[in-house]
Amino acid sequence: xxxxxxxxxxxxxxxxxxxxxxxxxxxxxxxxxxxxxxxxxxxxxxxxxxxxxxxxxxxxxxxxxxxxxxxxxxxxxxxxxxxxxxxxxxxxxxxxxxxxxxxxxxxxxxxxxxxxxxxxxxxxxxxxxxxxxxxxxxxxxxxxxxxxxxxxxxxxxxxxxxxxxxxxxxxxxxxxxxxxxxxxxxxxxxxxxxxxxxxxxxxxxxxxxxxxxxxxxxxxxxxxxxxxxxxxxxxxxxxxxxxxxxxxxxxxxxxxxxxxxxxxxxxxxxxxxxxxxxxxxxxxxxxxxxxxxxxxxxxxxxxxxxxxxxxxxxxxxxxxxxxxxxxxxxxxxxxxxxxxxxxxxxxxxxxxxxxxxxxxxxxxxxxxxxxxxxxxxxxxxxxxxxxxxxxxxxxxxxxxxxxxxxxxxxxxxxxxxxxxxxxxxxxxxxxxxx
Amino acid sequence: xxxxxxxxxxxxxxxxxxxxxxxxxxxxxxxxxxxxxxxxxxxxxxxxxxxxxxxxxxxxxxxxxxxxxxxxxxxxxxxxxxxxxxxxxxxxxxxxxxxxxxxxxxxxxxxxxxxxxxxxxxxxxxxxxxxxxxxxxxxxxxxxxxxxxxxxxxxxxxxxxxxxxxxxxxxxxxxxxxxxxxxxxxxxxxxxxxxxxxxxxxxxxxxxxxxxxxxxxxxxxxxxxxxxxxxxxxxxxxxxxxxxxxxxxxxxxxxxxxxxxxxxxxxxxxxxxxxxxxxxxxxxxxxxxxxxxxxxxxxxxxxxxxxxxxxxxxxxxxxxxxxxxxxxxxxxxxxxxxxxxxxxxxxxxxxxxxxxxxxxxxxxxxxxxxxxxxxxxxxxxxxxxxxxxxxxxxxxxxxxxxxxxxxxxxxxxxxxxxxxxxxxxxxxxxxxxxxxxxxxxxxxxxxxxxxxxxxxxxxxxxxxxxxxxxxxxxxxxxxxxx
Numbered sequence: 001x002x003x004x005x006x007x008x009x010x011x012x013x014x015x016x017x018x019x020x021x022x023x024x025x026x027x028x029x030x031x032x033x034x035x036x037x038x039x040x041x042x043x044x045x046x047x048x049x050x051x052x053x054x055x056x057x058x059x060x061x062x063x064x065x066x067x068x069x070x071x072x073x074x075x076x077x078x079x080x081x082x083x084x085x086x087x088x089x090x091x092x093x094x095x096x097x098x099x100x101x102x103x104x105x106x107x108x109x110x111x112x113x114x115x116x117x118x119x120x121x122x123x124x125x126x127x128x129x130x131x132x133x134x135x136x137x138x139x140x141x142x143x144x145x146x147x148x149x150x151x152x153x154x155x156x157x158x159x160x161x162x163x164x165x166x167x168x169x170x171x172x173x174x175x176x177x178x179x180x181x182x183x184x185x186x187x188x189x190x191x192x193x194x195x196x197x198x199x200x201x202x203x204x205x206x207x208x209x210x211x212x213x214x215x216x217x218x219x220x221x222x223x224x225x226x227x228x229x230x231x232x233x234x235x236x237x238x239x240x241x242x243x244x245x246x247x248x249x250x251x252x253x254x255x256x257x258x259x260x261x262x263x264x265x266x267x268x269x270x271x272x273x274x275x276x277x278x279x280x281x282x283x284x285x286x287x288x289x290x291x292x293x294x295x296x297x298x299x300x301x302x303x304x305x306x307x308x309x310x311x312x313x314x315x316x317x318x319x320x321x322x323x324x325x326x327x328x329x330x331x332x333x334x335x336x337x338x339x340x341x342x343x344x345x346x347x348x349x350x351x352x353x354x355x356x357x358x359x360x361x362x363x364x365x366x367x368x369x370x371x372x373x374x375x376x377x378x379x380x381x382x383x384x385x386x387x388x389x390x391x392x393x394x395x396x397x398x399x400x401x402x403x404x405x406x407x408x409x410x411x412x413x414x415x416x417x418x419x420x421x422x423x424x425x426x427x428x429x430x431x432x433x434x
Numbered sequence: 435x436x437x438x439x440x441x442x443x444x445x446x447x448x449x450x451x452x453x454x455x456x457x458x459x460x461x462x463x464x465x466x467x468x469x470x471x472x473x474x475x476x477x478x479x480x481x482x483x484x485x486x487x488x489x490x491x492x493x494x495x496x497x498x499x500x501x502x503x504x505x506x507x508x509x510x511x512x513x514x515x516x517x518x519x520x521x522x523x524x525x526x527x528x529x530x531x532x533x534x535x536x537x538x539x540x541x542x543x544x545x546x547x548x549x550x551x552x553x554x555x556x557x558x559x560x561x562x563x564x565x566x567x568x569x570x571x572x573x574x575x576x577x578x579x580x581x582x583x584x585x586x587x588x589x590x591x592x593x594x595x596x597x598x599x600x601x602x603x604x605x606x607x608x609x610x611x612x613x614x615x616x617x618x619x620x621x622x623x624x625x626x627x628x629x630x631x632x633x634x635x636x637x638x639x640x641x642x643x644x645x646x647x648x649x650x651x652x653x654x655x656x657x658x659x660x661x662x663x664x665x666x667x668x669x670x671x672x673x674x675x676x677x678x679x680x681x682x683x684x685x686x687x688x689x690x691x692x693x694x695x696x697x698x699x700x701x702x703x704x705x706x707x708x709x710x711x712x713x714x715x716x717x718x719x720x721x722x723x724x725x726x727x728x729x730x731x732x733x734x735x736x737x738x739x740x741x742x743x744x745x746x747x748x749x750x751x752x753x754x755x756x757x758x759x760x761x762x763x764x765x766x767x768x769x770x771x772x773x774x775x776x777x778x779x780x781x782x783x784x785x786x787x788x789x790x791x792x793x794x795x796x797x798x799x800x801x802x803x804x805x806x807x808x809x810x811x812x813x814x815x816x817x818x819x820x821x822x823x824x825x826x827x828x829x830x831x832x833x834x835x836x837x838x839x840x841x842x843x844x845x846x847x848x849x850x851x852x853x854x855x856x857x858x859x860x861x862x863x864x865x866x867x868x869x870x871x872x873x874x875x876x877x878x879x880x881x882x883x884x885x886x887x888x889x890x891x892x893x894x895x896x897x898x899x900x901x902x903x904x905x906x907x908x909x910x911x912x913x914x915x916x
Contacts, residue, residue: 027467029507029508029569042527044507088763089697089762
């Protein structure tokens with residue numbers, strides 16, 4: 001066995017899933033129904049318990065890492081719903097990242113797609129200028145006058161993966177918001193706070209950043225989008241590119257350390273989780289381990305910050321439903337604050353839909369990598385939206401927002417998809433700088 | 435014997451190739467349930483209803499393969515472990531709630547529906563399904579029927595058999611029959627009662643008609659905090675003998691409390707020796723006076739504190755810890771061996787002391803979490819199977835604990851089932867004639883030894899190797915596997 005370090009069945013022993021993490025699972029099965037892919041398939045192989053068991057079997061040399069095993073791990077959304085319900089505290093998210101690192105090192109199947117994905121994550125997503133250039137034609141397309149017509153014709157759905165992206169695009173992409181961009185003037189005596197801008201979030205959802213900055217300003221903060229920060233590395237880590245994710249983490253720590261002790265605020269649940277776990281990611285790096293832990297301790301979600309600080313009374317006379325982003329609810333365990341903030345608005349009616357905290361199937365790049373499973377999960381949401389007919393669907397993560405755009409289309413209802421920050425902004429004065 | 439290839443072709447013809455698993459890597463996750471035993475099946479099949487189940491059963495019988503039914507695989511007696519390999523029939527594709535009738539107060543569900551989904555569907559009508567095993571978020575109604583599952587709230591309301599009116603089953607020889615019906619007290623022999631709790635040895639459940647109860651008007655939940663298990667045990671006796679009938683009385687000892695609190699943050703005092711979770715439900719005025727009496731009983735036995743859940747959220751938090759307690763033991767060690775003895779309430783104190791003595795003699799650690807009101811103990815021995823020789827010690831200690839329970843006038847199982855470990859202890863409870871009669875019931879349903887073999891009754895040949903060989907193989911290391 002590999003426990004003595006003398007032998008490992010994994011391609012990169014240095015990033016092997018930890019024995020202690022694996023052996024924590026006592027296969028009690030309490031997680032299986034929390035798992036979206038188990039809910040759809042009913043298969044133990046597509047359950048958290050099954051995936052952990054497979055990892056343990058590979059780790060102990062009972063089975064080789066075959067294409068079938070890889071398939072079961074690849075179908076995992078990494079939503080971490082299982083982690084939130086696990087009584088044993090199996091750190092499933094961490095386990096799966098390490099398992100993915102092994103697959104990425106020596107994929108039994110689909111190596112070409114994987115290399116392409118890694119190339120894209122390293123050279124497009126993580127490079128602000130390249131990403132901006134790549135998003136530019138998308139921005140043009142989103143505003144194309146005939147887009148609606150083409151969409152209704154059904155032609156776009158025949159475009160495969162491109163069609164998936166198209167269906168998720170909002171009607172209008174706002175101006176980008178990048179590090180160093182202007183933020184509202186703060187009231188005297190405001191506490192400084194750092195807005196984490198991320199990669200796709202800043203390019204595609206610049207309006208959400210501006211709304212976030214306005215709400216934070218009203219909550220009594222002096223917002224700064226510090227220059228030098230970049231991609232958080234979550235997508236790379238989920239893909240098993242831990243080395244690259246560590247590099248991005250070090251860059252962000254270097255860039256934002258001088259703003260300490262200001263809170264680092266996030267409006268993207270996926271980034272927030274990654275930043276909160278830098279301490280874990282860099283635990284083995286002697287030069288950064290302590291700094292990473294201190295960094296992570298400063299990170300908060302937008303809703304945590306605003307709920308604690310308070311904002312002026314607002315009004316939002318709409319029927320809304322809040323859909324938990326997985327990484328906010330399951331990884332960061334932030335569930336109450338967004339609901340409390342919405343519930344406090346005058347005139348609002350908040351409906352809870354069954355499965356509101358189950359993954360929508362966006363899951364980072366998942367909708368592109370596993371389009372069929374992603375679509376099944378989106379359809380579950382669309383069915384609930386049809387049944388409950390909300391006027392506004394509120395969430396707090398860019399991927400989810402895009403998936404709900406597609407779900408609204410699928411449900412055939414008229415509903416706006418908004419980020420929590422946009423709702424709070426509209427409710428408390430909107431774009432005016434007051 | 436037929437080749438595995440023929441078997442797979444036959445299964446695929448019945449259920450469709452997409453609904454048959456056969457690769458080693460896919461089968462390996464079906465080799466276990468919530469227990470420590472494992473055995474790899476040759477195939478797993480997912481039929482979509484009674485007709486397909488019947489066809490699979492007839493096929494396996496004709497080809498001579500053993501059959502093991504499986505729900506969610508959360509069982510705690512190895513009921514879903516395919517002891518003689520063969521075919522696992524999984525109910526995962528039969529998981530619809532077919533009907534909830536608020537007037538007749540019944541629901542009709544497929545066997546693969548999780549217990550929690552039935553409860554949620556019933557809640558829309560102000561009703562609930564009483565048996566609430568700790569694994570209710572995952573475990574299936576079919577599995578509940580097979581094991582006659584219980585749960586904390588079975589103290590006042592009874593176990594699965596008290597809430598199932600009728601079942602459609604595919605018998606071990608492949609016939610589709612209905613046992614019981616939509617109303618209580620079907621005339622004739624109670625075959626429904628005989629089937630419930632048969633641990634998947636008589637057939638596969640394909641539809642279940644359950645009784646639903648109205649949600650109680652109000653609930654009060656107390657958490658009594660004690661210095662020792664003994665004080666808590668005395669309290670249980672005092673509450674019951676004073677004539678109170680709580681909806682539930684649950685006990686957790688120090689080891690369990692610490693694991694549950696670490697894993698689930700439910701507000702348990704981590705330094706307590708034991709806690710009792712006591713719940714009353716019914717009319718507000720009545721349960722208030724009952725709760726006051728129970729509180730007094732706690733203090734009289736030496737409780738240091740008694741908390742009352744202020745609202746539904748707090749009550750849910752207290753129960754969350756109890757229901758996740760077993761899984762939380764993974765924080766202490768990677769394996770657990772959970773026992774399910776029943777003892778008369780009057781013997782709780784002495785039996786608990788006996789359990790302590792046994793595990794310390796074997797150099798093991800035990801966590802206790804159980805349905806104290808029913809005298810249904812769950813000593814849970816925590817260990818690491820990778821340490822050579824540990825598993826054998828655990829099994830030996832488990833056997834001694836079961837003996838203590840039986841000697842105290844108790845039983846081998848309260849709700850988890852007899853399964854494959856405790857079947858050899860059945861002669862402690864039953865005479866040879868008793869056991870022979872039970873064996874004849876199997877024959878009535880067409881089980882001639884290949885339907886969920888090696889479970890419930892003392893096993894015949896071909897079963898002995900299950901525990902021993904596998905333990906030896908594990909001890910020999912990974913290279914000896916497969």
